[in-house]
Amino acid sequence: MFTGLSSTRQPEVPARSLRRAIVLGGSVAGLLAARVLADHADEVVVVERDEVGEDDAGGRRGVPQQFQVHTLLPAGRAQIERWFPGFTGEAVDRGAVLSLSHQVQAWADDVAAVQAPNVVLLSESRTFLETLLRRRTLALGNVHQVNGVAEGLRYRDGRVTAVRVGGRDLSADFVVDAMGRASRLSDWLHDDGWDRPELERMRIDVNYATAYFRRAEQDPPTGAAISRFSPHYRKRTQAALTAVEDMQWMLMLTTYGADRPAPDLDDFRARCADLPGLFQDIARQEPVSEVRTYHQADARRRHFDRANRLPARLAAVGDAVASFNPVYGQGMSSAALHASCLSEYLCAGPDLDRPATGFFRSQKVVVDAAWDLSTSGDAQRTETTRPPFPVRLQRALVNQVITASTVDLRIATKFNDVAFMLAHPSTLATPSVLLRSLLVNLRHRRSRRAVPEPAAVEPVPVP
Ligand SMILES: Cc1cc2nc3c(=O)[nH]c(=O)nc-3n(C[C@H](O)[C@H](O)[C@H](O)COP(=O)(O)OP(=O)(O)OC[C@H]3O[C@@H](n4cnc5c(N)ncnc54)[C@H](O)[C@@H]3O)c2cc1C
Known part of the structure; x- marks a missing residue:
């Protein structure tokens, strides 16, 4: 089933069956869902709380993680390319960096690792990626974005009929929640007498510190690098480096627990002294940003697939469904695969007056794959009792x-x-x-x- 969901073939899209679809949240997951819905609805409205222009997604409140390193995994790139052919080329033309395996270096416990040929990474900042996705999505003709706060849903005969936005009801034939990990959809459902999807959490306590540095070379021999440590290795600070747009390097340090990097260049450089020379060299370059830190306490997922009573014509995607330990870089690629699940569901001609069980079932396959991989790594670091x-x-x-x-x-x-x-x-x-x-x-x-x-x-x- 996973293989089918991660297909990059263009779907066979039936005639449009929806008049208006509404996506709540206009970030990576919401924009990709809007792209898919544009095949099935006469009009797609993206409701976004932050005022984000077509050419500027930076400095907004709704995405506090925006300044940290965001790696787009090959699956995410393949899916984005499926929905927006030519996306990679356009990103590179605008300054993103495509690194092939010989341009990527990795160390595990200070030992250099081999790089397999399937390592192909498109590096850019998250803001850059989101801006490009927004531009492509809004260029579709039947998608537009409104600035407003989604406050709740309206229902009739067991299905969602409208979204409450800024005190007004906006009618909808289909609604997708893409409001991120802090989405209030579960509370709305509970308050309105539906099932609250079960919330599963795993404590991770991961700390990030990211700084941007000037990049001198247009095509550096190494475009991306990583240094990781096993849980019991004597060193603690792991690092990732990527060349990004605007001739910059993005250098990120991660730690766990109470050992939190300070938002301070001296502390940042001191931590780099423990890393392979490449990281130290970059950290000595001219900084073009302050050091920005971020802490994420838990990984979480909401089990829509297990809820018995959900209204029809409602789906959820992206971090609103599952938000992982970010060091695994799965979030945006999962969001892209969720969009593909939505496409598969809508193309199959489901009975839209029944809950979107088929969608949540296939989305679970994607969430399980990412969740199992990342939480099993985290469990080995955090668990206090011997597992069976x-x-x-x-x-x-x-x-x-x-x-x-x-x-x-x-x-x-x-x-x-x-x-x-x-x-x-x-x-x-x-x-x-x-x-x-x-x-x-x-x-x-x-x-x-x-x-x-x-x-x-x-x-x-x-x-
Ligand atoms: C530190 C960090 C590093 C990460 N690194 C990576 C990485 O390397 N690779 C990767 O793939 N992923 C990474 N991620 C995950 C990635 O950021 C998310 O998975 C990705 O942004 C998709 O999120 P989303 O669109 O579901 O939600 P978000 O990006 O959180 O967006 C939610 C949107 O909903 C809007 N919104 C919220 N409430 C409302 C409302 N009531 N009404 C209207 N709009 C609303 C917000 O303004 C926002 O625009 C990282 C995350 C963190 C925290």
Whole structure:
């Protein structure tokens, strides 16, 4: 099912069945949902609380994470390219940087890792990406954006009929919640007598600090880099570097728990001193921003798929459904895959007067894949009790694969496909992948090359 959902083929779109669809929230997930709805509705209205112009998404309140590094995983790029053909080329023309595998460097516990050929990263700031998505979406002709705060829903005969915006009712044939992780849709549903989707949370306590530096080279030999550590390694500050638009570098540090980077260049540079030389070199360049910090206490998901009583003609996408530990870089790609789930649902000609169960069911497949990968890594860092044997066995095997992926191209390619959300995690659980991983790790330990111990390596982040 995951393979079908991540297809990049253009869908066969039936005749439009909706007069007006409304998307609540005009950020990455909302804009991609609007793109899909534009195939199915005469008019699509994006309701966005912040005043964002077509050419400027920067400095807005609704997206406090906007200044931190945002990696677009290959699956996200493939889906965005599906909905907006030529998007990558346009992004590069406007200053984004496309890095191929030989332009990406990675270290695991200070040991350089191999780079498989499927590492292709489009680097740009989140604001740049959102602006480009907004421009493309609003150019569709039947999509427009209104500035306003969504305050609630209206219903008739078991289905959503309107959205309350700024004290007025805006009628709708279909509504999509894309209001991010703080979405109030669950409260609205509960207050209006529907089921409140169950909220699942996992404590992560991740800390970010990001600073921008001047970039001298148009095409630097390395366009993206990452340094990650296993939970028990003596060092604590991990880092990701990406070349972004406007001839800048974006350098991000992450830590966990009480060890929070300060919003201060001296602290930032001092932390970089512990990293491979590339990061230190960039941190010595001229800064073009202050150091901005961000803390995220939990990963969370809302189980719409488990709710028994939901109104018809309602869906939810993006962080409003699942917001992960950001170091795994899954958020925007998940949002893009949710848009594809919405397309698949609407193209199948569902009975729109029944709840969108089919949509939430296929979205769950995407959410599960991302959630399982990231929370299993986080659980190994945070849990205080010994998990049951089957969980320990499964983790031990996954850790073998992750360790082998730092030294073996074939395993790295397989693992990247999963980490990049191009393939389902179950594709790693095959005898050939597991056996090869075990043999590779055994050989490398024997050959006394400095590779990290399998059980210790954390399945993290992408640059
Ligand atoms: C520190 C950090 C780093 C991250 N790094 C990455 C990364 O490397 N790669 C990646 O893919 N993802 C990353 N993410 C996740 C990514 O930011 C989100 O997944 C992505 O922005 C999609 O979010 P969204 O559109 O669902 O919600 P948001 O971006 O949160 O947008 C919600 C929108 O809804 C609007 N809104 C809210 N309430 C209302 C209302 N009542 N009425 C009208 N409008 C409303 C807001 O103004 C906002 O525009 C990161 C997140 C964080 C916190």
